Each structure stands twice: as structure tokens, then as C-alpha cells.
Amino acid sequence: xxxxxxxxxxxxxxxxxxxxxxxxxxxxxxxxxxxxxxxxxxxxxxxxxxxxxxxxxxxxxxxxxxxxxxxxxxxxxxxxxxxxxxxxxxxxxxxxxxxxxxxxxxxxxxxxxxxxxxxxxxxxxxxxxxxxxxxxxxxxxxxxxxxxxxxxxxxxxxxxxxxxxxxxxxxxxxxxxxxxxxxxxxxxxxxxxxxxxxxxxxxxxxxxxxxxxxxxxxxxxxxxxxxxxxxxxxxxxxxxxxxxxxxxxxxxxxxxxxxxxxxxxxxxxxxxxxxxxxxxxxxxxxxxxxxxxxxxxxxxxxxxxxxxxxxxxxxxxxxxxxxxxxxxxxxxxxxxxxxxxx
Ligand SMILES: O=C(O)CCC(=O)C(=O)O
Numbered sequence: 001x002x003x004x005x006x007x008x009x010x011x012x013x014x015x016x017x018x019x020x021x022x023x024x025x026x027x028x029x030x031x032x033x034x035x036x037x038x039x040x041x042x043x044x045x046x047x048x049x050x051x052x053x054x055x056x057x058x059x060x061x062x063x064x065x066x067x068x069x070x071x072x073x074x075x076x077x078x079x080x081x082x083x084x085x086x087x088x089x090x091x092x093x094x095x096x097x098x099x100x101x102x103x104x105x106x107x108x109x110x111x112x113x114x115x116x117x118x119x120x121x122x123x124x125x126x127x128x129x130x131x132x133x134x135x136x137x138x139x140x141x142x143x144x145x146x147x148x149x150x151x152x153x154x155x156x157x158x159x160x161x162x163x164x165x166x167x168x169x170x171x172x173x174x175x176x177x178x179x180x181x182x183x184x185x186x187x188x189x190x191x192x193x194x195x196x197x198x199x200x201x202x203x204x205x206x207x208x209x210x211x212x213x214x215x216x217x218x219x220x221x222x223x224x225x226x227x228x229x230x231x232x233x234x235x236x237x238x239x240x241x242x243x244x245x246x247x248x249x250x251x252x253x254x255x256x257x258x259x260x261x262x263x264x265x266x267x268x269x270x271x272x273x274x275x276x277x278x279x280x281x282x283x284x285x286x287x288x289x290x291x292x293x294x295x296x297x298x299x300x301x302x303x304x305x306x307x308x309x310x311x312x313x314x315x316x317x318x319x320x321x322x323x324x325x326x327x328x329x330x331x332x333x334x335x336x337x338x339x340x341x342x
Contacts, residue, residue, distance in 0.1 A: 015097025033224035076125025080118035081321030104304035110247025133222035163212035172231030252285035
């Protein structure tokens with residue numbers, strides 16, 4: 001069984017969760033693969049972000065081109081960058097104590113924000129291939145045991161899907177396969193697509209859907225199989241994806257590298273800005289935001305030791321959120337216009 005918990009207004013305002021609720025959420029994510037918590041983000045933030053996302057979808061659609069994510073996954077499914085300047089970056093999203101409490105309960109000390117973006121399902125969308133987002137961090141029971149982990153091993157990444165509107169089957173709630181994150185056969189697969197394995201799909205069936213109340217968050221083990229489905233509604237379904245990685249994951253994409261040399265590990269530990277780059281050198285792995293939102297991240301430090309993992313740039317450099325969501329920094333730094341064209 002998974003958890004569906006509704007925060008009281010007082011819990012949302014004070015950013016606290018009863019410890020037994022926190023434990024139940026962590027347990028649901030561990031066993032079922034997800035848990036939904038309602039009333040996490042304020043109405044003001046939801047309205048502001050919904051407006052900006054819908055405007056940006058129109059700008060992206062006005063280019064008349066399919067996005068790269070659509071080419072790779074399914075038409076109408078946008079990995080839409082979120083504005084990274086004021087007033088659109090909101091503390092009750094990027095520094096929310098309830099979200100950070102759940103992240104810390106599941107990923108442990110020193111977890112860090114690795115991805116901040118939109119998942120938009122447009123009317124007329126198609127099915128995506130059934131997939132999972134993250135690999136297993138340990139590939140064998142022996143590997144896991146060396147690090148004191150159980151088998152199947154725990155997740156080292158947590159996806160937080162925030163609903164900017166009520167998400168139901170009527171507007172294309174994500175299809176999910178509960179418990180599929182525990183299917184260890186995937187460790188040997190070359191790709192994260194599940195379709196070539198019909199027997200396993202049958203074993204993990206039936207699938208379910210991932211409804212989320214407006215302002216609520218679905219905490220999801222990204223190893224759980226899922227796919228975007230057609231959105232039968234007349235307007236785009238707006239959801240936000242904030243993804244956190246465990247402190248032990250030192251690669252900027254959140255990957256865990258088991259046998260990292262002690263010197264590199266020490267350097268990363270001494271300087272939390274540092275991550276392993278794709279060529280395994282060390283570099284600045286932080287997400288990039290405009291400096292006018294510095295206070296949003298820095299006014300109240302995380303109560304749960306979460307590394308918000310951001311750096312700031314000043315004009316004339318600007319963060320163009322329309323591009324490079326999957327690249328280092330999570331957005332493109334430009335001089336000039338912020339636009340989906342370049
Ligand atoms: O937006 C959704 O419903 C799922 C999207 C997804 O899984 C993806 O874009 O990879």
C-alpha cells in the first residue's frame with residue numbers, strides 16, 4: 001500500500017511532519033515506489049508557476065518544432081525548463097522544509113538538488129515508451145554488501161513531482177508500475193526501456209496511475225517503471241520535477257561511483273560544489289540561477305542538511321531556461337534574449 005497524506009495548513013506553514021508520517025512515506029517509497037503528499041506548496045506559488053509554464057508552453061509550441069525530448073520519448077511530452085529568475089523561483093518549492101524532510105528521510109544526510117524542471121503533458125500527446133529514469137547504484141548483491149546495503153538496494157535518487165493543478169487520468173496522469181523499482185533484472189539491461197521484456201511487464205502488472213492533488217507532491221523512486229500517456233484534456237498538464245541525489249553520489253548527473261579514489265572523494269567532501277564531470281575530472285556541478293533569486297535559496301538554510309546546490313550569475317549573463325535541462329547547470333547561460341529559439 002502506498003501513502004496518501006494530506007498536510008494540515010499548520011504543517012504546511014511550519015514545514016513540519018509528524019515523525020510517524022515521515023517514516024510511513026519513506027516506507028511506501030521503499031516498498032511500493034511512491035507516496036503522495038497533498039497541500040505541500042502554497043496556492044500563490046502554484047498560480048504563479050502555472051501561469052509561467054502555460055505561457056512558456058505557448059512559446060515552445062510557437063516554434064513549430066518538436067523538442068528533443070519529444071523526439072526521444074513521445075510527442076507532446078515536454079521537459080520544459082522553469083524560469084530561473086524572480087519572482088518565479090519560490091522558496092516553498094526549492095527550499096521547502098517538508099520536501100527536504102522527506103528527501104533526508106529517504107536519501108540520508110547530505111542529499112543534494114540535482115534537477116529542477118517541468119514535466120508538461122500537452123493535449124494530443126502520445127504514449128511514451130515504458131521506461132525508468134535511473135540505474136541501480138549497485139549491480140550485484142556483493143557490490144551492495146560491500147557498502148553495507150541490502151538487496152535489492154535502496155534508491156540513491158528521489159524524484160519529487162509537484163502538481164501545479166489537480167492531476168488525474170482526465171489530464172494524463174503518469175502511468176506507473178508499483179513495485180517495479182525492486183525488479184533487479186534491469187541491472188543487466190543496456191537501456192532503460194522496458195518494452196523488450198513483455199514477461200516482466202506481465203509479472204509487474206497491473207499498472208496504476210499517479211494522480212496528485214494540486215499543490216501536492218508525489219515522491220517517487222525513479223527506478224519505478226513509468227511512462228507519459230495521452231492527455232485527453234484541452235489544456236497542458238503542468239507538473240514540476242525536482243530531483244535529489246544521495247550525498248554518496250559524486251557525479252554531477254547523480255550517479256554513484258563505487259570505487260572512487262580516496263583523494264577525489266576527499267576533495268568532493270571538502271568542497272560540496274565539486275562533482276565528477278563526464279570525463280571524471282572534478283568541476284562545478286551546481287545548478288545555475290539568476291542572482292536576483294539568491295535569497296530564496298540562502299535566507300533559511302535547510303533544516304535537514306540538504307545541499308541546494310546552486311550557483312548564481314549576474315547580468316549581462318542570463319539563464320535561458322528553455323535549453324539544456326539535461327546539461328551541466330540545468331539551463332543555458334546566454335547574453336541576450338531568453339527564448340526557445342536560442
Ligand atoms: O509527464 C509524465 O507523465 C511522465 C514524463 C516522463 O516520464 C518523461 O518525460 O520521461
